[in-house]
Amino acid sequence: MTHTHTRFQHLPIVDVAGLYSDDLAQRLSTAQELGRAARDAGFFYVTGHRVSSEQRGALVNQAKRFFAAESGWKMRYYIGHSISHRGYVPEGEEVFASGKRDRKEAFDTGRELPSDDPDVVAGTPMLGPNNWPDQAGFRDAVGGYYDAAFELGQTLFRGFSLALGLDEDHFEAYLKKPPSQLRLIHYPVDLSAEDRPGIGAHTDYECFTILMPTAPGLEVMNGAGEWIDAPPVEGAFVVNIGDMLEVWTGGAYVATSHRVRKVKEERYSFPLFFACDYHTVVAPLPAFATPESLEKYPPVCAGDHLFAQTAQSFTYLKEKMERGELVLPDGSRALASFGQQARYAGVASDL
Numbered sequence: 001m002t003h004t005h006t007r008f009q010h011l012p013i014v015d016v017a018g019l020y021s022d023d024l025a026q027r028l029s030t031a032q033e034l035g036r037a038a039r040d041a042g043f044f045y046v047t048g049h050r051v052s053s054e055q056r057g058a059l060v061n062q063a064k065r066f067f068a069a070e071s072g073w074k075m076r077y078y079i080g081h082s083i084s085h086r087g088y089v090p091e092g093e094e095v096f097a098s099g100k101r102d103r104k105e106a107f108d109t110g111r112e113l114p115s116d117d118p119d120v121v122a123g124t125p126m127l128g129p130n131n132w133p134d135q136a137g138f139r140d141a142v143g144g145y146y147d148a149a150f151e152l153g154q155t156l157f158r159g160f161s162l163a164l165g166l167d168e169d170h171f172e173a174y175l176k177k178p179p180s181q182l183r184l185i186h187y188p189v190d191l192s193a194e195d196r197p198g199i200g201a202h203t204d205y206e207c208f209t210i211l212m213p214t215a216p217g218l219e220v221m222n223g224a225g226e227w228i229d230a231p232p233v234e235g236a237f238v239v240n241i242g243d244m245l246e247v248w249t250g251g252a253y254v255a256t257s258h259r260v261r262k263v264k265e266e267r268y269s270f271p272l273f274f275a276c277d278y279h280t281v282v283a284p285l286p287a288f289a290t291p292e293s294l295e296k297y298p299p300v301c302a303g304d305h306l307f308a309q310t311a312q313s314f315t316y317l318k319e320k321m322e323r324g325e326l327v328l329p330d331g332s333r334a335l336a337s338f339g340q341q342a343r344y345a346g347v348a349s350d351l
Contacts, residue, residue: 005041005223005254011230011238012037017048019159028162035163038241042256043220045236046156046210051148053235056212058141059184063268066107066135067186077133079108080316084120084128085181086110091188093315107133107184109142111150111177119177124278125307126179146182146272149210153180153274156208156239164249165287174276179303180206181275187217187260187267203255204242205306206275211238215267221257230258244276244302250284250293278303301329308332 018030037044079087089106161170246255283299311317320326
C-alpha cells in the first residue's frame with residue numbers, strides 16, 4: 001500500500017548523530033526517526049552530521065566568486081562542452097515542462113572519473129571528469145565538500161536501510177560509482193517568480209537530495225497539497241526523498257514536490273543529488289512488492305531515468321536530440337510525473 005504524507009506544517013528535524021554510534025541500538029533508534037520523517041513528510045532537516053562549517057563556508061565563498069565573474073569567462077566552462085554533463089549552466093539553459101526558461105545559473109560537478117575509466121570509455125551518460133574552472137581554491141573547496149557530503153549520504157543510506165528492515169549495508173552494492181551531482185546554484189533576486197511545472201514544482205530524479213541553502217525561498221508540498229515554507233536552519237541540511245527511493249519503497253517513501261518561489265534576496269543553493277549506480281535496476285523491494293506497487297512502479301534503470309529527465313530540460317541536450325545525435329532511453333518518462341504534486345494532478349511520475 002502506498003503512503004500519503006501527513007498535513008505537516010513544518011519540516012521535522014532529525015539529529016543523525018546516532019547513526020555514527022558503535023551501538024547498534026542507538027543506530028536503530030535514530031534510523032526509526034529518519035524513517036518516520038521520510039514517510040510523514042519526505043522532507044526534513046538533518047543535524048548532527050559531520051560536514052564541517054569550514055567545508056560549508058569554503059564552498060559558499062568559492063561559489064560567490066565564480067558567479068560574480070564576467071559572463072564570457074564563465075562560458076569557457078559551458079556544460080555543453082563537457083562529455084559528462086559538468087560545468088557552467090547559464091541562465092536560460094534549462095527549459096522545463098512548461099517551456100519557460102529558468103532564471104537561475106549553476107555549476108554542475110560530480111564524482112571525478114578519468115577519461116579512461118571503463119564506464120566513461122563506454123559512453124555512459126553523466127559519468128566522467130569534472131570541468132574545473134581556473135579559479136584559485138575552487139577545486140579543493142568544491143571537491144572537499146563533495147566528499148564530505150557524499151559520506152553523509154552513505155550514512156543516511158545506512159539509516160534508511162535499517163528503517164526499512166534491511167541489512168545496514170544493503171544499498172552499498174549500488175554506490176560504487178554513482179552519477180551523484182553536486183550543483184552550485186545562484187538565484188538572482190526575482191520578485192516576479194511564479195510556480196511552473198518542472199522548474200517550480202518538481203521532485204528530484206535520484207534517491208535523495210542533501211541541500212544546503214543560504215536564504216529562504218524553498219517551499220514543500222504537504223500531504224494535503226498545501227505549500228509549506230522550508231527556511232534554512234543554521235548548521236542543518238535539508239534532505240528530501242527522490243524518485244528512486246519512492247520506487248524502491250513502493251511509494252512508502254514519497255518523492256516530495258518542492259519549488260523555489262520569489263527570491264527576495266540573492267540566494268545560493270547547493271544540492272547533492274545522491275544517486276545509485278547508473279545501471280541499477282530499481283523496483284519495489286520484496287517487503288513493498290504488493291500487486292498495487294508492482295503495477296504502479298515497473299522496473300526502471302536509475303541512470304536512464306536520470307539522463308532522460310536531464311536531456312528533456314537542458315537546451316544543449318534537446319538540440320542534440322533534434323539533430324538526431326542523441327536518443328532517449330526506451331521507456332523514458334515525461335517531466336513532472338513522480339511525487340505528491342503528480343498525484344494531485346492525476347499523473348504518474350516527475351522531473
